[in-house]
Amino acid sequence: MLPCGVYNERYGQDMAVVRTKRHWGILILAIFFLYLFPVFNLQYFISLINYLCITIIIVLGLQIVTGFCGQVSFGQAGFMAIGAYTSAILTLKFGVSFWLALPLSGLSAAVIGLIGGAPSLRIKGFYLAMATLAIHFLTMWLIMHVEITGSTQGLHPAPPSIGDFQFDSDGRMYYIIVSVMLLMTYGAKNMMRTRLGRAFVAIRDNDLAAEVMGINLYRYKLLAFFISCFYAGIAGSLWAHWIQMVHPEQFTVLHAVWYVGMLIVGGMSLTAGAFFGVIFLRGLDELVMFSSPFLASTFPWLGTHPAASLGVTAFGLILMVFLIFEPRGIAHRWEIFKTSYRLYPFAY
Amino acid sequence: MIDFLQLAITGLLTGGLYAMVGAAIVLVYKSTHVVSLAHGQFLAFGAFFFYIFITVLDLPFWAALPLTFLVAGAVGLAVERFSMRPLIGQPLFSAFLMTFAIFMTLDGIFQLILKGETRTLPRFLSAETLSVGGLNIPTGGMLSFGVALGMFFLLALFFRFTKVGLGMRATAEDHQLAQSTGISVRTVFSIVWIVSALVAAVAGISLARVMDIHYPLPWIGVKGLVVALFGGLDSLPGALLAGLILGILENLSAGYLDPLVGGGVGDVAAYVMLLLILLIKPFGLFGLKRIERI
Numbered sequence: 001m002l003p004c005g006v007y008n009e010r011y012g013q014d015m016a017v018v019r020t021k022r023h024w025g026i027l028i029l030a031i032f033f034l035y036l037f038p039v040f041n042l043q044y045f046i047s048l049i050n051y052l053c054i055t056i057i058i059v060l061g062l063q064i065v066t067g068f069c070g071q072v073s074f075g076q077a078g079f080m081a082i083g084a085y086t087s088a089i090l091t092l093k094f095g096v097s098f099w100l101a102l103p104l105s106g107l108s109a110a111v112i113g114l115i116g117g118a119p120s121l122r123i124k125g126f127y128l129a130m131a132t133l134a135i136h137f138l139t140m141w142l143i144m145h146v147e148i149t150g151s152t153q154g155l156h157p158a159p160p161s162i163g164d165f166q167f168d169s170d171g172r173m174y175y176i177i178v179s180v181m182l183l184m185t186y187g188a189k190n191m192m193r194t195r196l197g198r199a200f201v202a203i204r205d206n207d208l209a210a211e212v213m214g215i216n217l218y219r220y221k222l223l224a225f226f227i228s229c230f231y232a233g234i235a236g237s238l239w240a241h242w243i244q245m246v247h248p249e250q251f252t253v254l255h256a257v258w259y260v261g262m263l264i265v266g267g268m269s270l271t272a273g274a275f276f277g278v279i280f281l282r283g284l285d286e287l288v289m290f291s292s293p294f295l296a297s298t299f300p301w302l303g304t305h306p307a308a309s310l311g312v313t314a315f316g317l318i319l320m321v322f323l324i325f326e327p328r329g330i331a332h333r334w335e336i337f338k339t340s341y342r343l344y345p346f347a348y
Numbered sequence: 349m350i351d352f353l354q355l356a357i358t359g360l361l362t363g364g365l366y367a368m369v370g371a372a373i374v375l376v377y378k379s380t381h382v383v384s385l386a387h388g389q390f391l392a393f394g395a396f397f398f399y400i401f402i403t404v405l406d407l408p409f410w411a412a413l414p415l416t417f418l419v420a421g422a423v424g425l426a427v428e429r430f431s432m433r434p435l436i437g438q439p440l441f442s443a444f445l446m447t448f449a450i451f452m453t454l455d456g457i458f459q460l461i462l463k464g465e466t467r468t469l470p471r472f473l474s475a476e477t478l479s480v481g482g483l484n485i486p487t488g489g490m491l492s493f494g495v496a497l498g499m500f501f502l503l504a505l506f507f508r509f510t511k512v513g514l515g516m517r518a519t520a521e522d523h524q525l526a527q528s529t530g531i532s533v534r535t536v537f538s539i540v541w542i543v544s545a546l547v548a549a550v551a552g553i554s555l556a557r558v559m560d561i562h563y564p565l566p567w568i569g570v571k572g573l574v575v576a577l578f579g580g581l582d583s584l585p586g587a588l589l590a591g592l593i594l595g596i597l598e599n600l601s602a603g604y605l606d607p608l609v610g611g612g613v614g615d616v617a618a619y620v621m622l623l624l625i626l627l628i629k630p631f632g633l634f635g636l637k638r639i640e641r642i
Binding site for chain 2: 125129260264320
């Protein structure tokens with residue numbers, strides 16, 4: 001929906017991601033503020049934003065394969081683990097620099113993702129969800145039982161560096177993570193206006209019809225998995241070098257489940273959905289974390305550490321509420337809101 | 349050889365229990381076409397309630413069992429009423445996601461009430477083992493196996509001959525069509541969630557007798573899904589056969605491969621099997637193949 005008085009006169013305007021001058025202004029201001037943020041030196045928020053950005057990259061990947069292409073994947077945490085471990089092993093054991101290991105870990109996760117996506121050629125919907133779940137468990141089992149990953153000990157990759165400058169604090173890592181996040185967001189946003197994105201949407205809406213129209217299902221479904229796992233791998237690599245610790249406990253099936261939940265809450269099939277979902281659910285998680293000591297002291301029967309279980313319960317309940325009342329997620333509400341304020345003086 | 353047989357028999361007895369979990373999932377699918385992840389939780393809660401009744405409240409076995417069924421049925425009904433019913437008529441995939449949301453909610457509650465401890469059920473059935481030609485067969489395990497078989501028989505009769513059972517099968521075909529022939533889809537949903545919660549509770553009690561009540565118990569539900577998929581999602585005999593095969597395979601692979609790769613094969617065997625089934629025969633052993641039209 002375009003604002004009142006804005007018309008598309010050329011093809012370029014019709015295809016533009018950022019449409020009006022005001023959009024450009026807001027975008028540049030937002031990015032400027034994002035890069036200026038560490039100056040305020042709010043340690044908690046800096047590490048929170050790092051965490052959010054990494055999760056956004058993962059959920060964007062999930063958005064591509066699930067939201068755009070309609071292939072449900074519960075394997076995102078496993079692919080993230082592959083990226084994290086590749087990056088850690090490359091930098092620790094082979095002395096590759098982080099800047100090369102980052103894209104390589106994305107690529108390796110993507111190649112494994114091709115194997116993970118192979119079942120999608122035969123099955124879909126719930127069956128595919130189960131297959132990706134199985135792949136997650138297999139991946140994690142392999143990681144636990146292979147020598148090079150340090151199995152249950154985990155690995156401790158070094159922070160990235162340029163020359164003598166080490167990105168060893170939250171505030172320094174912030175710039176890398178935010179930059180990569182912005183790049184990946186642009187990638188996802190841009191993809192949706194290309195032939196690839198349109199093919200994905202056609203497959204999501206009806207894969208048989210898409211095939212009849214001449215879309216090569218094999219190619220595009222595998223490509224969706226490839227791209228999505230590339231995102232997960234990149235996020236894994238960033239995670240490994242930010243936390244400086246890789247351990248199988250960081251990539252459990254529960255994480256994969258949260259990512260899918262974020263997608264549902266945020267809204268499938270809009271890039272903004274990943275942002276809304278991640279921020280909303282992570283915010284909820286933080287809220288539970290903060291309130292749990294208080295809850296534990298007020299209601300002693302909850303036990304001493306109710307944070308984890310209360311978080312999971314709240315997550316499940318929120319998911320239920322969204323599935324019943326707004327299956328299209330927060331992003332859909334946001335779209336409605338935008339339409340209404342752009343048309344403001346008029347009813348519709 | 350004797351090792352092999354011993355492993356196979358222990359696996360067979362565990363397999364009977366997996367088959368029961370699978371049966372609960374098949375039950376839901378057969379009558380509503382919803383694939384349920386939530387039954388792992390019903391299983392865990394059934395076992396937990398039974399534990400409460402029999403050890404905390406110190407009730408005798410014959411009183412604890414019906415009470416557990418009552419509570420488990422109530423939980424099933426409550427879950428159906430507040431989460432599944434608003435989704436009647438919505439795409440089936442959102443119903444699947446809803447069962448997943450139920451799983452997460454109950455998972456949190458289960459962790460909360462368990463407080464990270466392990467609860468052990470008293471060995472209310474005989475813990476003796478029977479020796480036949482050098483093989484040790486636990487009698488309690490045989491009893492739960494018998495319960496599983498009996499339940500399968502009853503469920504098969506229910507679906508074939510009773511009016512409610514037939515109505516459930518009709519509902520599975522098409523919600524709107526069933527409703528127009530006078531079947532109340534809502535009632536069917538309620539009944540099936542209660543019955544499947546009961547089946548899961550029986551499975552949970554039998555399983556908890558063998559492996560205690562501790563946190564990963566709900567995740568046995570995923571094995572139930574493997575069983576249901578392997579047998580074919582709408583086939584009760586398939587679930588029985590698949591459960592037994594999964595139990596045996598899991599035990600054998602754990603017994604023979606664990607020393608070679610250093611443990612944990614038993615857990616991952618189910619997932620390898622799941623992946624193979626989905627790749628080779630996605631509709632399972634006896635499942636109906638769905639033909640799609642545009």
